[in-house]
Each structure stands twice: as C-alpha cells, then as structure tokens.
Amino acid sequence: MIRYLAFRIGSIIPVLFGMSILVFLILHLIPGDPAQAILLGVGSTADDVQMMRELLGLEDPLWEQYFRYLGGLVQGDLGTSFLYNQPVAEKVVGLIPDTLILTACALGFALMVGIPTGVSAAIWHNRPVDRIAMGISAIGIALPAFWLAVLLTRYFSVKLGWFPSLGTGSIKALVLPVVSLGWPLSSILSRLIRESLIEVRRSPYVIAARSRGYSGIRILVRHSIRKAAGPVVSMIGLQFGGVIAGAVAIEFIFGRPGLGSYLVESMTAKDIPAVQGIIMTIGAVYLLTNLIVDLVRAGLEPSVRDEWANR
Amino acid sequence: MESPSSPVTGQDKADGLEDQDLSRAFLSGLPALRAVRNFVKRHGLLRSLMTLVMIAAVLCALFAEFLAPHSPTEIGYDVLQAPSWDYLLGTDHLGRDVLSRVIFGARPALLTAGLAVAVGIAIGVSVGLFAGYGSRKLGSAIMRLVDIMLALPGLVMAMVVMVIMGSGLKSIVTAIALAQIPVFARMVYGETLSVKRRAFIDSARVLGFSDLRIVGVHILPNIASQVAVLATAALGWSILVAATLNFLGFGISPPNASWGVDLQYGRQWVYQAWWLSVMPGAAIALVIMSSNLLGDVVADSAGRGSRIEGAKFKADAVI
Numbered sequence: 001m002i003r004y005l006a007f008r009i010g011s012i013i014p015v016l017f018g019m020s021i022l023v024f025l026i027l028h029l030i031p032g033d034p035a036q037a038i039l040l041g042v043g044s045t046a047d048d049v050q051m052m053r054e055l056l057g058l059e060d061p062l063w064e065q066y067f068r069y070l071g072g073l074v075q076g077d078l079g080t081s082f083l084y085n086q087p088v089a090e091k092v093v094g095l096i097p098d099t100l101i102l103t104a105c106a107l108g109f110a111l112m113v114g115i116p117t118g119v120s121a122a123i124w125h126n127r128p129v130d131r132i133a134m135g136i137s138a139i140g141i142a143l144p145a146f147w148l149a150v151l152l153t154r155y156f157s158v159k160l161g162w163f164p165s166l167g168t169g170s171i172k173a174l175v176l177p178v179v180s181l182g183w184p185l186s187s188i189l190s191r192l193i194r195e196s197l198i199e200v201r202r203s204p205y206v207i208a209a210r211s212r213g214y215s216g217i218r219i220l221v222r223h224s225i226r227k228a229a230g231p232v233v234s235m236i237g238l239q240f241g242g243v244i245a246g247a248v249a250i251e252f253i254f255g256r257p258g259l260g261s262y263l264v265e266s267m268t269a270k271d272i273p274a275v276q277g278i279i280m281t282i283g284a285v286y287l288l289t290n291l292i293v294d295l296v297r298a299g300l301e302p303s304v305r306d307e308w309a310n311r
Numbered sequence: 312m313e314s315p316s317s318p319v320t321g322q323d324k325a326d327g328l329e330d331q332d333l334s335r336a337f338l339s340g341l342p343a344l345r346a347v348r349n350f351v352k353r354h355g356l357l358r359s360l361m362t363l364v365m366i367a368a369v370l371c372a373l374f375a376e377f378l379a380p381h382s383p384t385e386i387g388y389d390v391l392q393a394p395s396w397d398y399l400l401g402t403d404h405l406g407r408d409v410l411s412r413v414i415f416g417a418r419p420a421l422l423t424a425g426l427a428v429a430v431g432i433a434i435g436v437s438v439g440l441f442a443g444y445g446s447r448k449l450g451s452a453i454m455r456l457v458d459i460m461l462a463l464p465g466l467v468m469a470m471v472v473m474v475i476m477g478s479g480l481k482s483i484v485t486a487i488a489l490a491q492i493p494v495f496a497r498m499v500y501g502e503t504l505s506v507k508r509r510a511f512i513d514s515a516r517v518l519g520f521s522d523l524r525i526v527g528v529h530i531l532p533n534i535a536s537q538v539a540v541l542a543t544a545a546l547g548w549s550i551l552v553a554a555t556l557n558f559l560g561f562g563i564s565p566p567n568a569s570w571g572v573d574l575q576y577g578r579q580w581v582y583q584a585w586w587l588s589v590m591p592g593a594a595i596a597l598v599i600m601s602s603n604l605l606g607d608v609v610a611d612s613a614g615r616g617s618r619i620e621g622a623k624f625k626a627d628a629v630i
Contacts, residue, residue, distance in 0.1 A: 018459035026471050135357065142600030144551055146558055147592035150578045158582055245466035249555055253578070263467075264559055267474050275474055283463050 008294055012287050019283045020073055023276055024066050069276075078277030083269045088277035091262065096281065099258040102177055102251070103243045107236070109182035110189050117186070118193025123220070125198055133190065140187025146249040149180035153253075177254045181246050185239060192235050196228040203227075230301045237293030241286045354608050361601035362608065368598050371417035381408035383415040383568040394586055401586040403576060409586060413594050415568035420598065423480060424549035427487035428542055434488070435495025436531075436538060442496070443503025444526050454500055457493040465490035466552050473561045483562050487549050498541055502534040536609075543606035547599040554595045570595050 060068075072079060078088040121133040156162045156176060164173045200206060201224055209219050248260035255261070259278055266274035351359040371378055380399070385407065392402040400409040438457070442450035460468070469486035476482035506512065507530065515525050556562040557571025565572055570591040577588030 014455075015459055015462050018456070019462055022459055022463075023471065026468075027475060138357065138600060138604065139596075142547070142596045142603060144554060144592065144595055144599070146555065147574060147588075147595065150574065150581060150588045150592065154581050154585060154588070241464035242466075245464035248466065248470070249559060252559060263470065267470060267561065270474065272474070275471065279463065279467060279471055282467055286464060287462055 004298055005295065008291055012291060015287060016284060020070060020280060021066070023279050023283075024069060027272060027276060028062060028065070073280070078280065079273030081266070081271055081274045083266060083271040083274060088274050091274075092259065092277055092281050095257060095259050095262055096285070098256065099244070099247055099251070099260060100285075102174070102181065102256065102258060103240070103247055105174060105178040106182035106185065106243055106247075107240070109178050110185035113182070113186035114189030115193060118190035119197060119220075119225075121190065121194040122197035122201065123216075125194075130194070134194070137187035137190050140184055141191075143184050143187075145180050145184055145246045146253055148183055149176065149250055149253045152176045152180055173254075177250050177256060181243065181250050184246075185243060188239065189232065189236070192232050193228065196231050197224060200224045200228045226300065230297055233293055233297045233300065237290040240289045240293075244282055244286060354611065358604045358608055361597075361604040364597050364601040365605055368417050368421060368594075368601070371414045372421045375415045375418055379408070379411035379414045381411045383407065383411045384566045393584070400590045401584065403573070403584075403587055404580055409573075409590050412568040412573055413570070413590050416570040416573065416591060416594060417598075419480065419563055419567070419569050420550055420553060420595070423483050423487065423553045424546050426484045427491065427549045427553075428545045430484065430488035431491030431495055431545065432538065432542060435492040436499050438492065438496040439499025440503055440526055440530065443500045444507060444522065444530065450500070454497070457496045457500070460493035461497065465494075465548070466555060469552055469556065470561065473556060478561055478564055480563065483553055483556055486556070487552050490552070491545055491549070494545065495538070495541065498537060499534060502537055503530055506530050506533045540606050540610045543602050543609055547602035547606075550595065550599055550602065 069079070076089055078092065080086065081088050081091065084091065117133050117137070121130040124130050153176060157164060162172075163175045164170075206219060206223055209223050214223075244259075247258060248263055250256075251258040251260035252264050259282060263275065263278045263282075265271075266278065350362075354362075375383075386405045387402065387407065389397075389402050394401040400413065402408055403412070438453065442453040442457075444450075465487075468490045469483075472486035472489055473482055476485060512525060512529060515529050520529075553562065554571035554574070557569045558575050560572075560575065563569040563572055573591040574588055574595070577584070577586075577591060580587050
C-alpha cells in the first residue's frame with residue numbers, strides 16, 4: 001500500500017508540470033494580445049500597449065517567460081494580480097476553503113440522495129420504483145445547475161423566504177447553493193450505483209449466497225454494496241472536476257466568495273496572472289481529489305493494488 | 312381525391328378509381344405511421360418524446376424566421392407581460408417576445424454545440440487513431456499530453472480560451488472543441504488499441520494494404536458506433552457549457568437571442584417575472600436531455616455495449 005501511495009503521488013508531479021506548460025501555452029499562443037485585452041476600453045494608444053507588453057515581459061522569448069513563471073510556481077508564487085496588485089497565491093489560498101466547503105457539501109448531498117435512490121432502484125429493478133427513480137434522474141442529469149439555482153431562489157427565498165438568496169452568513173445560506181450543485185450530481189450517482197449494483201447482484205457469488213438462504217439485507221450489506229461501490233468511487237473522482245467547474249456559476253449566482261467567483265471576476269477584468277493561478281489551483285485540487293479517490297478505492301478493493309503490483 | 316391523369320369513362324368506374332386512390336393514399340401514409348409506432352415501441356415513450364424535442368429544436372434553428380411569431384430583438388411597449396395568447400411565453404423587460412427569443416436561441420445553441428463537437432471529433436478521432444495505430448512510444452507520449460488536458464475540468468479549460476479570444480461565436484466553438492479533443496482522443500485510442508490486436512488487421516497487413524487504408528477502412532468503421540454515442544453525449548455537454556459561458560457573460564453578446572444570456576436577464580427579474588428565467592432554462596434542459604437520451608437510442612441501434620462510455624462522458628456533464 002505504501003509503495004502504491006508513493007507511486008500515485010509521484011505520478012501527479014509530471015501531470016502538474018505538464019499542466020503548467022499547457023495553461024501557459026494556451027494563454028500565450030492563442031491569437032489575442034493580453035496587453036491589448038487589459039487595456040481594452042481604457043482609450044489606450046499603440047505606445048501604451050507596447051509599454052504594457054514590456055511591463056508584462058511579453059517581449060521576452062517564450063521559453064524565458066515560461067521559466068520565469070515556473071520558477072515562481074515552485075516557490076508558491078503565482079504572480080501578481082493586475083486587478084488587486086497583490087500576490088495571486090495569497091488570495092487563492094484564502095479562497096480554497098470556501099470552494100472546498102461548497103463542493104464537499106454538494107458531494108455529501110448528492111451521496112445522501114443518490115445512494116438510497118440508486119440502491120432501491122437496483123433492488124426493485126424494472127419495477128415502478130426503478131422506473132420513477134430513473135425518470136427523475138434523467139431529468140436531473142439534464143438540469144443545468146445554474147438554472148436550478150435560479151428556480152430554487154425564486155421559490156425558497158423570494159416566495160417562501162426560507163433561505164437567503166445571497167451571501168454566506170449562516171448555514172442556511174449554504175442550503176440552496178449545495179442543493180443546486182448537488183442535485184444533478186445525485187442523479188448521475190444514482191444511475192451509476194444502480195447499474196453497478198445490478199451487475200453485482202447478477203454475479204455468481206451473490207446467487208450462491210442467495211441459494212444458501214441468506215437474507216436479502218445481509219447479501220446487500222455484506223456482499224454487494226462494497227463490491228458495487230468500487231466503480232462508483234472512481235466515478236466520484238472524475239465527477240469532482242465537474243463539480244468544481246459547476247461551482248463557478250453557483251458561486252457567481254449566490255454571490256459567494258470562492259475560486260469560481262474569483263475566476264469570473266478575473267476573467268471579466270482580463271487579469272491574466274490571476275486566471276493562470278486559479279486554473280492551476282483548480283487543476284491541482286482536482287488531481288489531489290482523484291489521488292484520494294484512488295487511494296480509497298485501493299483500500300476498498302485490494303485487487304486494484306494487486307493489479308498495479310503485477311502489471 | 313380525383314387524380315387528374317386518370318381517364319374518367321363512366322360513373323361506376325370513376326367511383327372505383329376514387330376508392331382505389333383513397334386506399335392508396337391511406338396505405339402510403341401507413342409506413343410512416345408504422346415507423347413512428349415501431350420507434351416508440353422500441354425506444355419507449357420518453358426517448359421518443361425527446362427525439363421529437365431534438366427534431367423540433369433543429370427545425371427552430373433552421374427556420375426561426377418562419378416559426379417565430381414576433382421579432383426576437385424588436386423592443387416593444389408591452390414590458391414584462393405574463394404569458395398570454397398574444398405572447399405565448401410572455402415578454403421580457405424590453406418588451407421582446409420570449410417565445411421568439413427561445414426559438415431564435417436554438418440557432419446559436421445548436422450551431423455552437425454542433426460545430427464544436429464536429430471539430431472535437433475531427434481532431435480528437437485523428438489524434439486517437441494516430442496514437443493508437445502508430446508507434447507505441449509516440450502513442451503513449453501523445454496520450455500523456457491528452458491526460459494533462461483531461462486533468463483540467465472542461466468548462467475551466469473553455470473559460471481560459473474565452474479570456475484570450477474574447478467573446479463571440481468563434482471563440483466559444485474553439486473553446487468547447489478544445490475541451491472535447493482529449494475526450495474523443497482518449498476513447499478512440501483505447502478502442503484502436505483493442506481493434507488493432509484482432510486477426511483481420513493482421514491479415515490486412517499481410518495483404519500489403521497501406522496503413523491509411525487499414526485505419527480508414529478496417530479500424531474506423533469498428534469504432535464508429537462508439538464515437539457516435541460519445542458524440543451525442545458530447546452534444547448535450549457542449550450545449551450546457553455554451554449556455555454556462557453565455558450565462559456568465561463570456562459568450563454571445565446581447566441583443567442577439569441566446570438561452571444563456573436570456574437566463575442571465577431572467578435571473579435579474581426573477582422577483583417580477585418568473586417566465587423570463589423559466590423558459591430559456593427549460594429550453595436548455597430539454598435539449599440537453601434529448602441529446603443524452605438520443606445517445607441511448609444510438610447505442611441501442613448500434614447494438615453494442617457502448618452505453619457505458621456515453622454514461623462516463625455524461626458524468627462530466629455536471630457543470
């Protein structure tokens with residue numbers, strides 16, 4: 001397990017390194033001049049743009065710019081924000097907890113709704129319960145989180161006044177963002193859990209357990225769920241990227257501080273260093289989540305570890 | 312029901328002809344009806360309805376000028392009117408007809424998503440085939456790069472592109488296509504590796520066929536159904552991402568009709584006029600749902616166990 005851990009942590013570093021090149025290249029090679037973008041609408045002359053280009057170091061060779069950027073990156077320096085004229089890293093680090101709380105709660109909500117739905121749909125496969133659950137989840141998958149957010153605000157904060165539609169003051173303020181972010185996810189999870197569990201329940205060892213006369217509950221709890229959880233756990237890791245991305249719109253709508261709303265703000269202000277820094281942070285958070293998910297799965301299913309060892 | 316070409320020689324005969332024509336007309340209508348009934352029977356009511364939604368959306372996009380009852384951009388005096396017979400879905404804060412805007416909004420939505428998926432497939436499939444069929448070392452090097460691209464959430468990657476390229480249709484298409492290339496490349500790479508191992512590829516090689524022919528004629532058709540299933544899911548995902556970008560104000564600029572932009576306005580008027588936010592959002596959700604279910608239809612028709620791949624991609628669809 002320790003060797004597996006070391007291997008997985010080690011495999012993240014080249015990806016992070018590659019990501020820094022990728023983000024850097026996208027921001028520098030795609031047509032469009034950051035200097036011009038920054039000065040857009042300020043009534044700038046060609047000289048101003050040229051000065052800005054020199055100030056940003058855009059006149060240096062590309063590789064020199066990249067190594068300057070990378071050099072800062074390994075020291076935890078993400079550059080200086082044009083907008084706030086303060087280190088991007090400082091602001092980003094302060095915002096990570098906000099986004100993590102929102103996404104973790106959304107994930108928790110999705111699990112709380114998705115697991116019971118998926119499990120009962122699998123137990124009563126092809127019965128009305130299954131049909132209804134899958135019908136609802138087909139709708140849930142298609143619901144854009146930001147639309148759900150607008151609708152929920154309309155009913156629960158405007159009409160009923162139960163939850164605030166803006167801000168971060170209390171736990172109450174977290175309810176609507178979490179539900180709108182977690183609902184589509186819960187639909188996907190319930191479908192995955194259903195598929196996975198149906199497959200497990202068809203496998204020979206479950207049939208064998210049934211033929212021994214074990215009760216349905218015992219087979220479900222002791223023999224099926226753990227096995228069915230494997231693929232679902234992996235999928236949660238992949239999903240998490242989508243959840244972080246979804247948080248961008250949700251934070252924006254509910255006026256919550258976080259990486260997402262900071263990204264929207266920096267994008268609107270064409271604050272390139274900030275955008276670069278936030279993207280790198282989101283990428284790193286996503287990679288780390290997947291690392292944790294892989295470790296959980298390896299703990300859950302020793303066969304994953306063995307496969308790795310014997311490859 | 313009288314056909315002008317048939318000669319009328321007598322009353323009796325004419326009656327007979329009329330009957331014949333009638334029954335022929337009835338029979339010619341039947342195959343279409345039967346096809347529809349078979350489709351519903353095979354795919355179920357929900358999927359059939361959603362197929363209908365997709366057809367309707369495509370028609371709206373193609374013939375918006377003829378279908379929309381009003382101009383989508385004409386400002387009127389009837390501001391924030393609730394849905395009525397004059398304005399079936401109500402009017403917005405500038406007195407524009409919401410129904411017409413929803414109909415016109417289908418155009419940028421489907422155009423963006425369609426183009427982006429087409430570009431994503433073209434490049435992604437080529438990269439995947441090249442990496443899967445070519446030398447192993449080069450192939451896995453390319454896949455490392457693809458993995459790095461996949462390590463960033465698609466929407467986030469699309470946002471980076473939007474920052475630099477600025478708003479507009481061309482930027483959205485580029486942004487979304489770029490986010491999709493690695494997804495198609497990864498799937499095609501895996502499939503190519505497994506098809507490559509099969510015996511008929513070896514025999515094609517022994518026969519001296521060129522690599523281009525083997526890839527084009529022997530490998531590509533074998534992975535086409537998986538690509539098709541992934542494409543339908545990718546379409547839904549693209550519509551969602553495009554709507555998100557528009558919603559956040561990085562996409563299509565007003566006053567042009569766009570579901571995402573309209574939803575953003577609707578959000579600001581949510582206290583006064585629910586229809587402003589409900590209608591464009593419902594349009595987005597319906598089209599996404601129909602392209603997701605269309606993927607199931609395609610997968611069933613292809614008769615392969617490729618639904619899982621589609622489901623995996625749908626997994627990324629939570630934005």
